[in-house]
Amino acid sequence: MARGAFEIVPRWPGALALGLVMALVLGAFGAVIARAGALSGITTADWAAARFTVMQAGLSALLSAGLAVPVARALARRHFPGRHLVIVALGAPFILPVIVAVMGLLAIFGRAGWLNAGLALLGLPKVSLYGLDGILLAHVFLNLPFAVRLLLNGWASVPSERFRLAAALDFGPRDVWRHIERPMLRAVLPGVTLAIFLVCLTSFTVILVMGGGPRATTLELAIYQAFRLEFDLGHAAALASLQMALSLAAAGLSLAVARPAAFGAGLGRIADRWDRTSRSLQIFDATLLAATGLFIATPMLAVLASGLPWITDLPRSVWMAAGRTVIIAMAAALIAVSLAVATGFLITSLSTRAARLTDAAVMLAMTASPLVVGTGLFLILRTFTDPIALALPVVVLVNAVMAMPFCLRVLLPGLAVLRADYDRLSASLGVTGAHWARRVALPRLRRPLAFAGGLAAALSAGDLGVVALFADPGHATLPMQVYVLAGAYRTDQAAGAAILLVLIAFGLFRLFDRLGDRDADL
Amino acid sequence: MRPILSPALMIAGSLMASSALAEGKPELIVYAPDYFASEWGPGPQIEKGFEGRCGCDLQFRTGDLLTRLRLEGDTTPADVVIGLTTDQTAAARATGLLADHGKDLSTLTLPIAWTDPVFVPFNWGEAAFIYDKNRLATPPASFAAFLTAPDDLKIVIQDPRSSPSGLALLLWVKAVYGDTSGDAWRALKPKVLTVTPGWSEAYGLFTSGEADMVLSYITSPAYHIIAEHDLTKAALIFPEGHYFTAELVAKTGTTDQPALADAFLDYVLSDDFQGMIATANWSYPARMTEGGLPPEFAALARPEKTLFLTETEAEMIRGPVIDEWLSIMSE
Numbered sequence: 001m002a003r004g005a006f007e008i009v010p011r012w013p014g015a016l017a018l019g020l021v022m023a024l025v026l027g028a029f030g031a032v033i034a035r036a037g038a039l040s041g042i043t044t045a046d047w048a049a050a051r052f053t054v055m056q057a058g059l060s061a062l063l064s065a066g067l068a069v070p071v072a073r074a075l076a077r078r079h080f081p082g083r084h085l086v087i088v089a090l091g092a093p094f095i096l097p098v099i100v101a102v103m104g105l106l107a108i109f110g111r112a113g114w115l116n117a118g119l120a121l122l123g124l125p126k127v128s129l130y131g132l133d134g135i136l137l138a139h140v141f142l143n144l145p146f147a148v149r150l151l152l153n154g155w156a157s158v159p160s161e162r163f164r165l166a167a168a169l170d171f172g173p174r175d176v177w178r179h180i181e182r183p184m185l186r187a188v189l190p191g192v193t194l195a196i197f198l199v200c201l202t203s204f205t206v207i208l209v210m211g212g213g214p215r216a217t218t219l220e221l222a223i224y225q226a227f228r229l230e231f232d233l234g235h236a237a238a239l240a241s242l243q244m245a246l247s248l249a250a251a252g253l254s255l256a257v258a259r260p261a262a263f264g265a266g267l268g269r270i271a272d273r274w275d276r277t278s279r280s281l282q283i284f285d286a287t288l289l290a291a292t293g294l295f296i297a298t299p300m301l302a303v304l305a306s307g308l309p310w311i312t313d314l315p316r317s318v319w320m321a322a323g324r325t326v327i328i329a330m331a332a333a334l335i336a337v338s339l340a341v342a343t344g345f346l347i348t349s350l351s352t353r354a355a356r357l358t359d360a361a362v363m364l365a366m367t368a369s370p371l372v373v374g375t376g377l378f379l380i381l382r383t384f385t386d387p388i389a390l391a392l393p394v395v396v397l398v399n400a401v402m403a404m405p406f407c408l409r410v411l412l413p414g415l416a417v418l419r420a421d422y423d424r425l426s427a428s429l430g431v432t433g434a435h436w437a438r439r440v441a442l443p444r445l446r447r448p449l450a451f452a453g454g455l456a457a458a459l460s461a462g463d464l465g466v467v468a469l470f471a472d473p474g475h476a477t478l479p480m481q482v483y484v485l486a487g488a489y490r491t492d493q494a495a496g497a498a499i500l501l502v503l504i505a506f507g508l509f510r511l512f513d514r515l516g517d518r519d520a521d522l
Numbered sequence: 523m524r525p526i527l528s529p530a531l532m533i534a535g536s537l538m539a540s541s542a543l544a545e546g547k548p549e550l551i552v553y554a555p556d557y558f559a560s561e562w563g564p565g566p567q568i569e570k571g572f573e574g575r576c577g578c579d580l581q582f583r584t585g586d587l588l589t590r591l592r593l594e595g596d597t598t599p600a601d602v603v604i605g606l607t608t609d610q611t612a613a614a615r616a617t618g619l620l621a622d623h624g625k626d627l628s629t630l631t632l633p634i635a636w637t638d639p640v641f642v643p644f645n646w647g648e649a650a651f652i653y654d655k656n657r658l659a660t661p662p663a664s665f666a667a668f669l670t671a672p673d674d675l676k677i678v679i680q681d682p683r684s685s686p687s688g689l690a691l692l693l694w695v696k697a698v699y700g701d702t703s704g705d706a707w708r709a710l711k712p713k714v715l716t717v718t719p720g721w722s723e724a725y726g727l728f729t730s731g732e733a734d735m736v737l738s739y740i741t742s743p744a745y746h747i748i749a750e751h752d753l754t755k756a757a758l759i760f761p762e763g764h765y766f767t768a769e770l771v772a773k774t775g776t777t778d779q780p781a782l783a784d785a786f787l788d789y790v791l792s793d794d795f796q797g798m799i800a801t802a803n804w805s806y807p808a809r810m811t812e813g814g815l816p817p818e819f820a821a822l823a824r825p826e827k828t829l830f831l832t833e834t835e836a837e838m839i840r841g842p843v844i845d846e847w848l849s850i851m852s853e
Contacts, residue, residue: 208716213717471556
């Protein structure tokens with residue numbers, strides 16, 4: 001994708017954004033390592049933790065992404081009442097605060113959950129999901145819907161003309177799969193799988209609670225232990241570096257597997273599908289969608305039912321925290337999307353090899369241990385000022401940088417298509433600058449942009465990562481209030497506040513998503 | 523020594539800081555855990571109570587206090603740290619940042635002797651298993667009976683690597699079973715439904731009905747009785763004894779407000795402070811005052827024996843007991 005004489009978008013904003021992300025992550029790591037003096041060695045127990053971490057993250061990613069393919073395909077080729085609602089609701093689990101999601105899952109699949117109650121009615125033995133099964137169940141619940149959303153974007157990036165052509169050539173579902181869907185997935189699926197792998201790599205609460213005990217020890221827990229219990233910064237930094245190395249290896253693998261699809265440009269019309277008439281296929285899709293819907297919806301409903309009644313009971317301070325959280329989330333989303341757009345334009349203007357390297361570098365931000373980044377920033381900032389006075393800006397910035405790789409994942413397929421299909425045309429017509437952005441880029445990027453913004457806002461609303469050292473008691477955020485309420489026996493109010501957090505995250509997500517809804521052929 | 527502020531940051535900082543700064547009152551910076559400064563913790567009452575008598579501005583800085591203290595070293599702005607737990611004393615002492623309190627602790631009403639020169643306990647309780655009377659009609663009457671109870675009796679505990687109560691359980695088992703602690707854990711293991719990173723996740727699993735019991739504190743039922751009028755939650759009282767935990771306060775040696783820090787320690791031991799601990803912290807006050815416990819609280823069952831390992835003993839066995847626990851729980 002090398003570009004020569006014409007440069008529609010300059011590269012420097014991308015270089016700047018990339019520099020900022022790298023400086024923040026590597027600077028924070030550097031500060032921790034400098035303070036520690038040296039990295040200390042990785043022990044046998046650490047390697048065991050690393051093996052388990054990679055194993056559970058790998059299985060979680062393969063399961064989530066693998067199951068997402070048929071679900072996304074069914075959604076992409078079916079139109080039914082409520083379809084739009086389903087797609088909207090798919091955004092929800094990924095942005096749930098983890099402990100809320102776990103409680104929801106346990107309400108259904110737990111020891112005292114509906115499933116076991118049903119089994120007991122039938123006289124069947126109870127099932128226990130604590131262990132690897134439980135971890136995988138929770139990770140699939142959290143990530144499958146996210147994967148479906150990302151894959152739907154992939155389907156939507158196929159020009160509708162390709163489906164017309166397929167119909168004209170009398171393609172059946174198998175031909176559509178071979179000539180359209182498989183090449184599209186080859187381009188999109190590795191990135192989606194990687195994103196989920198990286199999310200699961202740093203998973204903490206799910207692993208501990210659902211894992212059933214210390215057999216399920218991950219690198220993130222080992223980092224936590226090195227920090228909190230042993231205060232061995234060198235060990236913590238070494239573990240965090242190992243975690244990043246594993247992520248980079250996974251990123252390399254995924255990028256090596258991915259092949260860009262070449263569908264050519266379309267007119268941006270809404271795709272209609274002629275390859276979905278067979279009765280058995282209809283039943284298959286319907287069953288699949290119903291089962292997925294049930295799996296995703298029941299825990300969500302259980303969570304809502306337990307928390308909603310308490311929302312009106314929440315004290316003023318929780319609402320204040322909610323307001324603060326909305327501001328943080330909006331600001332972080334704006335920064336994250338700006339960083340991702342700039343970096344995305346840079347990546348799509350580079351040679352394949354350089355683009356892959358850059359893409360991999362961005363992934364660093366996603367898997368940098370929040371504990372290490374937070375500590376590093378604390379160490380750096382306190383040489384200038386009182387870090388607590390900057391608590392909110394720091395939280396915004398770190399959330400933005402952590403959410404940015406997700407935004408990039410969402411934006412890259414659309415960006416690549418935009419540049420491959422329209423750069424030459426735009427250059428030859430002399431359409432540049434603001435005019436180009438409004439007439440060419442925005443209409444084609446609106447949907448992924450909105451999705452990326454909503455995702456970043458929702459992720460930033462829920463994040464508790466760096467506040468351990470940057471908590472400002474006068475300016476508590478909503479996730480902090482949930483945590484404090486739960487720690488003060490007020491489980492019910494905590495559930496209410498958690499639902500408020502979910503509603504905010506989801507509301508923000510929706511707000512952004514609506515902006516992208518104008519061409520509704522998701 | 524405070525880091526020097528740049529002019530721009532100074533303006534930003536003064537816009538954010540409370541008005542007390544402008545009035546020129548001296549500041550007392552108190553490091554505390556997250557739960558402290560929320561309206562559901564004791565922080566607001568402490569702030570009001572102390573500011574009423576000191577003519578100063580008390581500022582809470584919440585978060586992971588020991589880690590922050592260690593990162594900052596002798597440039598820490600903290601004047602007082604409150605909310606350290608008994609399992610953190612060795613590490614906190616080793617920072618060399620804390621000063622002797624110089625207080626007479628003979629008026630404390632702890633179940634154990636406390637003569638530490640640096641740390642002043644302000645509340646205490648023992649680790650205990652909490653159960654629901656409606657769900658468990660005949661609870662085990664001793665630790666030994668608990669170990670031999672049917673394995674479908676499920677308990678949620680906390681990870682000793684991330685939670686003070688989780689570590690207290692390990693020390694508790696060691697204090698009761700000594701060399702046979704490994705066998706005790708093998709008997710306990712099938713009853714452990716899961717291990718959570720912190721107390722709140724475990725307690726949530728218990729109240730939501732997922733587990734029959736939870737590792738918590740002997741004073742936990744007081745919250746349900748007093749705040750929720752719920753009489754169904756109770757602690758299992760074991761004749762083998764219960765492990766002691768306390769929260770502590772200390773002043774820093776680097777403080778630029780030594781007189782205020784000293785006055786704060788006096789305040790911690792005062793009737794005002796100790797009298798509010800029961801319902802602000804849901805634990806026993808370190809110095810029992812007249813009417814310091816609501817009647818429901820005073821009526822809670824008490825164990826015959828309180829177990830506690832000295833700091834040196836606990837530090838010596840901490841590594842080995844965690845390793846033993848990890849290897850048995852991973853078998």
